[in-house]
Amino acid sequence: MLIVGHFEHSIELEQALAVLEENSVQREHIIVVFMDNDLLKSKYREFSPHPFEIGISTATGFAVFGASVGFVLTWGPILCGLFAAIIGFLIGYLGYSFIKNKKLQSKQKRGKHEVTVIIQSSEEQSQRIREILWQYQAHSVGQVKLP
Known part of the structure; x- marks a missing residue:
């Protein structure tokens, strides 16, 4: 048995x-x-998104929204789109980095x-x-x- x-x-x-x-x-x-937990992680690690990619994606979305709103505002669509893109990039990049670090820390705590x-x-x-x-x-x- x-x-x-x-x-x-x-x-x-x-x-x-x-x-x-x-x-x-x-x-x-x-x-x-x-x-062994690391073999599976390292095999698929290259497919996980990087903070820069997430930042660029959110910047694109924010820029489109900012340019649309800019037609109504006095600054115009170009400046509003640029400001919104910068804000979107920072939100996406920093937000994803923060979440990724929190997950990494929680895995290290229970890392047995x-x-x-x-x-x-x-x-x-x-x-x-x-x-x-x-x-x-x-x-x-x-x-x-x-x-």
Whole structure:
């Protein structure tokens, strides 16, 4: 029988592994797999928009709106369009940079890596092993019967 547990990398994981080894689970029957989060991020990072691109996009929208309003105002459509473009660029660039930095900071705070533990055991031991994994704060635990 295979038992699979999913943890954050923490001291609880280390304690769970120590307790499992004390409870007659041999080290050869335990596999610990560290999940890699950076590979997927780096693969698609080039497709994420940059703050400059967002700034230019919002500047275009604001410039169109400013030029339209400028026909009514005394400054005219050209000056109003330029001022609106500058304001739009600043709003888009700074707003996107602020949001992107907040997301990055929140990811770094919870930045612990995920770990999957796979344990091969007999059916008699499986219930006790599952209890140990849950006791030491596993995110999820599953089991599969081997053929």
